[in-house]
Amino acid sequence: MIDWAVVGILQDEIGQDAFEEVVQLFLEEISAEIEALTTDATTKELEARFHVLKGSAVNLGFAEFANLCGAAETAAAAGTPTPCDISIILHSYETSKEAFLSGLNLQKAG
Numbered sequence: 119m120i121d122w123a124v125v126g127i128l129q130d131e132i133g134q135d136a137f138e139e140v141v142q143l144f145l146e147e148i149s150a151e152i153e154a155l156t157t158d159a160t161t162k163e164l165e166a167r168f169h170v171l172k173g174s175a176v177n178l179g180f181a182e183f184a185n186l187c188g189a190a191e192t193a194a195a196a197g198t199p200t201p202c203d204i205s206i207i208l209h210s211y212e213t214s215k216e217a218f219l220s221g222l223n224l225q226k227a228g
Contacts, residue, residue: 120218124179141222144178145215152211155204165194171207180214183207 129137151171159167168191175184190202 119180119182119214120221121179121181122221124176124181125218125221128178141178144174147174148211152208155207161194161197165191168194175214178218180211180218183210183214186210 128140132140148171151167151174154167155164168187172184172187172191175181175187186202186207190204190207193202
């Protein structure tokens with residue numbers, strides 16, 4: 119679900135203070151993009167939104183969520199009117215976010 123190796127590399131590269139800012143920005147950006155998914159959108163708009171979600175998710179180690187967004191992006195690019203069951207993607211994001219934040223809290227405690 120979470121690629122902790124990616125998370126560790128990012129933390130090492132940018133430092134803990136910047137990492138915390140990136141996490142907050144990521145969560146805000148994802149929330150806005152997810153909210154936009156629930157509105158009527160063309161397949162081109164969905165493709166662009168899933169692309170943003172996938173890229174952000176990869177950068178922060180949300181592996182499962184990124185894979186689902188990538189598949190939805192590909193489907194939207196192919197013109198599929200409803201490229202996926204968005205509820206599955208939303209569920210993946212929520213469970214990934216919980217696992218990620220729990221993991222970060224364990225890191226801080228340890």
